[in-house]
Structures are given as structure tokens and as C-alpha cells.
Amino acid sequence: xxxxxxxxxxxxxxxxxxxxxxxxxxxxxxxxxxxxxxxxxxxxxxxxxxxxxxxxxxxxxxxxxxxxxxxxxxxxxxxxxxxxxxxxxxxxxxxxxxxxxxxxxxxxxxxxxxxxxxxxxxxxxxxxxxxxxxxxxxxxxxxxxxxxxxxxxxxxxxxxxxxxxxxxxxxxxxxxxxxxxxxxxxxxxxxxxxxxxxxx
Amino acid sequence: xxxxxxxxxxxxxxxxxxxxxxxxxxxxxxxxxxxxxxxxxxxxxxxxxxxxxxxxxxxxxxxxxxxxxxxxxxxxxxxxxxxxxxxxxxxxxxxxxxxxxxxxxxxxxxxxxxxxxxxxxxxxxxxxxxxxxxxxxxxxxxxxxxxxxxxxxx
Numbered sequence: 439x440x441x442x443x444x445x446x447x448x449x450x451x452x453x454x455x456x457x458x459x460x461x462x463x464x465x466x467x468x469x470x471x472x473x474x475x476x477x478x479x480x481x482x483x484x485x486x487x488x489x490x491x492x493x494x495x496x497x498x499x500x501x502x503x504x505x506x507x508x509x510x511x512x513x514x515x516x517x518x519x520x521x522x523x524x525x526x527x528x529x530x531x532x533x534x535x536x537x538x539x540x541x542x543x544x545x546x547x548x549x550x551x552x553x554x555x556x557x558x559x560x561x562x563x564x565x566x567x568x569x570x571x572x573x574x575x576x577x578x579x580x581x582x583x584x585x586x587x588x589x590x591x592x593x594x595x596x597x598x599x600x601x602x603x604x605x606x607x608x609x610x611x612x613x614x615x616x617x618x619x620x621x622x623x624x625x626x627x628x629x630x631x632x633x634x635x636x637x638x
Numbered sequence: 639x640x641x642x643x644x645x646x647x648x649x650x651x652x653x654x655x656x657x658x659x660x661x662x663x664x665x666x667x668x669x670x671x672x673x674x675x676x677x678x679x680x681x682x683x684x685x686x687x688x689x690x691x692x693x694x695x696x697x698x699x700x701x702x703x704x705x706x707x708x709x710x711x712x713x714x715x716x717x718x719x720x721x722x723x724x725x726x727x728x729x730x731x732x733x734x735x736x737x738x739x740x741x742x743x744x745x746x747x748x749x750x751x752x753x754x755x756x757x758x759x760x761x762x763x764x765x766x767x768x769x770x771x772x773x774x775x776x777x778x779x780x781x782x783x784x785x786x787x788x789x790x791x792x
């Protein structure tokens with residue numbers, strides 16, 4: 439059925455297709471076209487922000503910031519990349535800017551980034567909830583892990599986004615995975631797991 | 639595959655399988671409202687900017703329009719141009735009418751006043767009316783001589 443195929447082609451998340459007519463109307467400032475773009479990408483954008491920032495309110499503020507920026511700059515979108523990819527880049531950059539504003543220092547050093555984490559492990563319920571585990575990572579480490587593991591960013595792209603080297607991104611990711619593994623490990627083996635050297 | 643990878647694999651699977659979270663239902667209306675407010679603010683700023691530009695333009699035009707009536711240089715230049723024309727007419731004219739004679743005597747008086755003004759280092763505001771007066775007298779004299787010339791030819 440043509441309708442089924444159209445639904446299949448639409449994709450999910452940021453990979454959803456947007457009609458050229460909708461984009462053209464949005465570029466002319468049409469609010470209805472902007473509403474369609476929000477209906478399509480508002481949720482993926484919110485989920486990316488929520489995973490990276492860890493708080494609903496911050497994630498909603500970020501979605502607002504991203505869509506306002508999109509409405510201002512959509513005129514510069516030339517269609518070189520799919521619109522969803524362009525918007526995802528805007529959202530990721532906004533998240534990283536937000537993390538930069540929140541930084542407390544010492545985040546240039548992967549060692550220091552994990553040094554001040556609470557030493558107590560999660561309770562039994564949190565140990566089986568991936569979201570709770572993710573929330574226990576330092577914000578920057580969570581951002582690297584989400585972008586690399588769930589959004590498909592390469593270390594080269596992450597290095598450019600964070601203004602750091604590729605080895606920094608690799609080191610943060612390895613430590614974040616190590617930290618998550620330590621958190622889900624049974625309490626008796628936590629010390630052993632968290633002392634594992636980072637994987638590059 | 640190590641235990642670590644298995645653990646992380648399980649976490650990643652759980653995160654990937656988790657249903658997406660929904661933002662607040664009124665988030666779009668807040669975004670649309672913020673966008674419209676920003677657009678209105680920018681429009682007001684543009685109008686204010688355009689209004690200021692128009693006012694500045696009007697001010698420039700007014701200043702430019704006023705400049706010839708108050709500028710000493712313009713009256714002086716005009717008077718000198720009229721003087722050249724007057725000399726040309728004088729050489730070809732045969733006589734003077736009463737109007738021309740009056741203008742000439744008045745011109746002598748104004749020339750004297752101008753000379754005195756320059757001698758005592760008069761300000762521009764004092765010189766401009768004299769140059770204007772001289773220019774007007776020269777115009778009258780020129781017109782009178784032109785009239786005399788026309789009568790002579792008839």
C-alpha cells in the first residue's frame with residue numbers, strides 16, 4: 439500500500455523525512471510549517487537533550503532554544519544534509535554549550551572528571567534502571583557516551599564538538615563505560631570493576 | 639566478549655529500547671509565543687530604526703535647504719556672479735533709469751558697510767546679511783539695466 443510505504447520511508451527520530459514544501463514554507467517564516475517541524479522533531483530533540491543533560495526542565499529549555507534558533511537560521515539551510523541531521527547538529531551543539539556553561543572546572547582532564555563522583559553505589563532498583571545509571575555519570579561523560587553510542591557520532595566529530603582531541607573523547611567514553619559497568623556490578627565486585635584501566 | 643562489554647551492552651539495549659520521553663504538552667505553544675514576541679520586538683526595532691533614518695534624512699535636507707540662506711559664501715559667490723553679469727550689461731547699455739540709479743547709490747552704501755565690517759573683523763553673522771543685501775541690489779540693478787536696454791532697442 440502506498441500509504442504504508444510512505445510511513446516506512448518517513449524514518450524515526452532525527453532521520454524522519456520532511457517534505458520540501460514544508461521546508462520552503464518554513465524558510466518563508468510560516469508558523470504552520472514550523473509547527474509541523476516541531477511535531478516531527480520536537481520529541482527526538484527533547485530526548486537527545488534529556489539524555490545529555492539529565493533533567494527535564496533543562497531539556498525543555500534547550501528544545502525551546504534550539505527551535506528558536508532553527509526559526510531564525512532556517513534561511514541558511516541549503517539542503518546539503520537531511521534537515522533532521524542539520525537540526526540534530528544544532529541540538530547537540532546547544533547541549534554542549536549548555537554543559538560548558540555549567541562546567542565546574544577540571545573537565546579538561548578525564549581523570550579529574552570522574553574523581554569527585556560519589557563512591558556509594560546505586561540501590562538495587564537503580565542498578566537495573568539504565569536511565570538512573572546514566573544520570574550518575576558526570577554530565578560531560580554522559581554527553582560523550584550518548585552522542586557516540588546512541589547518536590552515531592565518531593570520535594573525530596566529538597573531538598571537534600568539544601574542542602578537544604580524539605584521545606580525550608576516547609578516554610572519556612572508556613571511563614564512562616567502565617563507570618557504568620562498575621555501577622551495575624554486584625557490590626562485592628564494584629571495587630575491582632571500577633579499578634579497571636580505561637579501554638581506548 | 640568480556641563481562642564489562644556484556645554489562646554495558648545490557649545498559650545500552652535498555653536505553654535504546656526505552657520508550658521516548660514526551661516533552662510538556664504546552665512546549666510548542668511556549669516556543670511559538672516566544673518566537674512571535676521576538677519577531678514583534680525586532681519589527682518594532684526595525685520601524686524605530688527606519689523612523690530614525692527618515693528623521694535623520696529630513697534633518698539633513700532641512701540643514702541643506704537652510705544653508706544657502708544663511709551661508710556667507712553662497713551670497714558672496716552669487717553677488718560676484720551678478721557683478722560680472724552687470725559689468726557685461728553696463729558696457730552695452732546706453733543709459734540709466736531712476737531705479738538703477740537708486741540701486742547704485744544703495745550699492746555704494748552697502749559696499750561701504752561691508753568694507754567697514756571686514757576692517758573691524760566682523761563675525762559671519764554680521765557679514766551674511768550685508769552680502770545678501772548686496773546680492774539683492776545687484777539683481778535689482780541688473781533687472782533695471784535689462785529693462786533700459788529693452789526700451790532703448792524699441
